[in-house]
Amino acid sequence: MNIEMIEAAAARLKGHARRTPMLTSPFLDKIARRRILIKPECLQHTGSFKYRGARSAISALEGPGGVVAYSSGNHAQGVALAAKELGRPAVIVMPADAPQVKIENTRALGAEVVLYDRETEDREKIGKALSQERDLTLVRPFDEPQVIAGQGTVGLEIAEQAAELGVTAGDVLVCCGGGGLTSGIALALEARAPGLRPRPVEPEEFDDVTRSLRSGKIERNTRLSGSLCDAIITPQPGVLTFPILKRLCGPGIVVPEEDCLRAMALAADRLKLVTEPGGAIALAAALFHGDHIKGDAAVVMISGGNVDMPVLVRALSDYGDSA
Amino acid sequence: MNIEMIEAAAARLKGHARRTPMLTSPFLDKIARRRILIKPECLQHTGSFKYRGARSAISALEGPGGVVAYSSGNHAQGVALAAKELGRPAVIVMPADAPQVKIENTRALGAEVVLYDRETEDREKIGKALSQERDLTLVRPFDEPQVIAGQGTVGLEIAEQAAELGVTAGDVLVCCGGGGLTSGIALALEARAPGLRPRPVEPEEFDDVTRSLRSGKIERNTRLSGSLCDAIITPQPGVLTFPILKRLCGPGIVVPEEDCLRAMALAADRLKLVTEPGGAIALAAALFHGDHIKGDAAVVMISGGNVDMPVLVRALSDYGDSA
Numbered sequence: 001m002n003i004e005m006i007e008a009a010a011a012r013l014k015g016h017a018r019r020t021p022m023l024t025s026p027f028l029d030k031i032a033r034r035r036i037l038i039k040p041e042c043l044q045h046t047g048s049f050k051y052r053g054a055r056s057a058i059s060a061l062e063g064p065g066g067v068v069a070y071s072s073g074n075h076a077q078g079v080a081l082a083a084k085e086l087g088r089p090a091v092i093v094m095p096a097d098a099p100q101v102k103i104e105n106t107r108a109l110g111a112e113v114v115l116y117d118r119e120t121e122d123r124e125k126i127g128k129a130l131s132q133e134r135d136l137t138l139v140r141p142f143d144e145p146q147v148i149a150g151q152g153t154v155g156l157e158i159a160e161q162a163a164e165l166g167v168t169a170g171d172v173l174v175c176c177g178g179g180g181l182t183s184g185i186a187l188a189l190e191a192r193a194p195g196l197r198p199r200p201v202e203p204e205e206f207d208d209v210t211r212s213l214r215s216g217k218i219e220r221n222t223r224l225s226g227s228l229c230d231a232i233i234t235p236q237p238g239v240l241t242f243p244i245l246k247r248l249c250g251p252g253i254v255v256p257e258e259d260c261l262r263a264m265a266l267a268a269d270r271l272k273l274v275t276e277p278g279g280a281i282a283l284a285a286a287l288f289h290g291d292h293i294k295g296d297a298a299v300v301m302i303s304g305g306n307v308d309m310p311v312l313v314r315a316l317s318d319y320g321d322s323a
Numbered sequence: 324m325n326i327e328m329i330e331a332a333a334a335r336l337k338g339h340a341r342r343t344p345m346l347t348s349p350f351l352d353k354i355a356r357r358r359i360l361i362k363p364e365c366l367q368h369t370g371s372f373k374y375r376g377a378r379s380a381i382s383a384l385e386g387p388g389g390v391v392a393y394s395s396g397n398h399a400q401g402v403a404l405a406a407k408e409l410g411r412p413a414v415i416v417m418p419a420d421a422p423q424v425k426i427e428n429t430r431a432l433g434a435e436v437v438l439y440d441r442e443t444e445d446r447e448k449i450g451k452a453l454s455q456e457r458d459l460t461l462v463r464p465f466d467e468p469q470v471i472a473g474q475g476t477v478g479l480e481i482a483e484q485a486a487e488l489g490v491t492a493g494d495v496l497v498c499c500g501g502g503g504l505t506s507g508i509a510l511a512l513e514a515r516a517p518g519l520r521p522r523p524v525e526p527e528e529f530d531d532v533t534r535s536l537r538s539g540k541i542e543r544n545t546r547l548s549g550s551l552c553d554a555i556i557t558p559q560p561g562v563l564t565f566p567i568l569k570r571l572c573g574p575g576i577v578v579p580e581e582d583c584l585r586a587m588a589l590a591a592d593r594l595k596l597v598t599e600p601g602g603a604i605a606l607a608a609a610l611f612h613g614d615h616i617k618g619d620a621a622v623v624m625i626s627g628g629n630v631d632m633p634v635l636v637r638a639l640s641d642y643g644d645s646a
Contacts, residue, residue: 021342021343021344023366026432027428030431040595043595047595101644108349109349268635271366272363272365272598273595273596274596309592309640309644312591316632320636321424321632
């Protein structure tokens with residue numbers, strides 16, 4: 001993994017991935033007690049940064065043939081759209097109890113959806129079996145070099161846009177699941193904005209990356225469900241991503257879930273953005289846990305906006321106008 | 324009014340106004356039964372396009388001194404922020420019964436707020452009196468050349484961004500109150516994208532521009548309150564704006580208010596944007612009134628996102644996930 005791979009991914013994504021803007025709000029700066037620059041990947045195609053990694057990986061494939069991925073959410077939609085655009089069939093392995101609307105969205109993006117029973121079946125096994133039987137390339141959600149390279153293109157944009165706004169030093173807060181986004185951004189910043197330091201942000205009780213960074217070795221989550229931030233919950237940091245995180249990131253920041261709902265209400269009110277709980281966790285860290293952050297300015301990743309309406313309504317009803 | 328004034332405004336706004344992206348969604352294309360390109364000015368500073376006109380007008384002032392404006396909403400915040408940035412005092416005349424949060428926001432942006440009684444006092448008179456007594460320049464909300472020029476900078480961006488996406492012909496749907504935004508966009512498109520035709524969009528019962536375009540002379544609204552789309556309700560088209568609208572616009576499109584709520588839910592779900600009812604009315608026209616639109620592609624302005632939380636919650640609760 002190196003900056004050249006990220007630059008090459010950026011060239012493949014050009015004209016396809018959106019260059020999302022960098023947003024600011026004097027009201028949020030006041031709450032955060034420092035200047036914050038917000039990179040809203042909820043405005044990316046399919047509503048999350050995952051499209052970048054998916055398009056990067058699928059556009060780097062040699063030879064013909066389709067792809068397979070397992071995901072209940074953002075990676076599924078990213079892979080489905082990128083495969084469709086690139087003229088390759090896509091099979092997405094999704095849990096049968098996933099929200100119907102997500103299954104329908106993935107189908108509407110042209111993918112074949114294979115359902116499995118979350119209680120009794122193993123999605124990785126199903127993915128591998130499909131890959132072999134039907135000669136499909138497996139696109140892993142994060143532990144995949146060209147996926148990391150694609151997510152790293154966000155880091156190139158952050159480096160440029162932050163410099164345009166006069167910010168060349170400070171923490172870059174990134175919501176972190178398996179570490180694909182965080183490690184991609186970290187590699188890009190190392191090369192293009194060495195004064196910006198990535199900081200993984202995780203929900204309480206699902207802080208595998210924070211604990212792994214502290215102990216220096218891969219630690220696992222004890223639970224894998226029951227979080228509002230479901231989109232960023234993974235068992236443990238990746239084999240490819242963790243060494244990058246360990247080398248380049250500052251300490252992790254752990255945030256209570258409820259703060260994500262408060263941050264969602266403020267993102268709606270002050271930035272006019274719809275965010276998902278996991279997607280707003282870095283904003284929650286910036287707004288409500290500033291004591292753990294250094295410097296006069298910070299960059300905040302909003303990673304996605306694919307939220308179930310009842311959760312959004314709850315955030316706005318409980319915390320809107322007064323968050 | 325001419326394209327040179329808009330280009331000059333764009334030069335003054337460079338590095339200050341955000342260049343908002345042009346968004347697309349295959350899901351919305353399907354509902355609209357044509358390709359739609361969405362220009363989200365809810366992502367502009369202060370949550371609406373009004374910042375452009377305000378910054379254009381205030382940055383064009385000669386000599387020192389402050390400004391005064393009357394507005395209960397988006398223009399107030401645009402003028403307050405632009406004046407603060409440019410180091411000029413701003414006085415905003417607001418109705419005493421405006422939502423407290425809007426009054427506080429305007430004050431937080433550094434403006435002095437003068438409250439008046441909507442039932443017994445005339446805001447224009449108060450504005451003029453303040454202007455004379457305190458030597459403040461009045462920044463009118465739409466019938467003001469440099470305000471129109473500032474709003475026209477959206478049109479320059481639409482011309483460029485639509486061409487990048489391969490769209491050089493079709494209707495450009497613009498929510499229309501006094502006509503400042505629509506006339507500015509119309510002048511920009513006339514010069515830079517003559518195949519794109521502006522179409523004003525208004526709520527039912529508040530269709531002064533549509534009727535004026537039909538009759539060829541300025542027609543008034545019979546009511547001025549009681550609309551969800553309060554931000555785009557004005558008594559009649561402007562003296563400066565109407566001749567431009569008449570010369571350059573296609574027929575107006577009139578949309579029931581309830582469709583704005585449906586469009587708001589879809590903007591949240593598919594674009595991850597928070598919109599206000601009047602700000603979503605052009606999207607409502609594109610999605611639900613396509614029979615009135617010509618061509619394979621249309622451009623849709625989303626003008627603002629400053630919505631009261633209960634209205635947003637109502638839109639999402641009533642129409643989310645199933646709009």
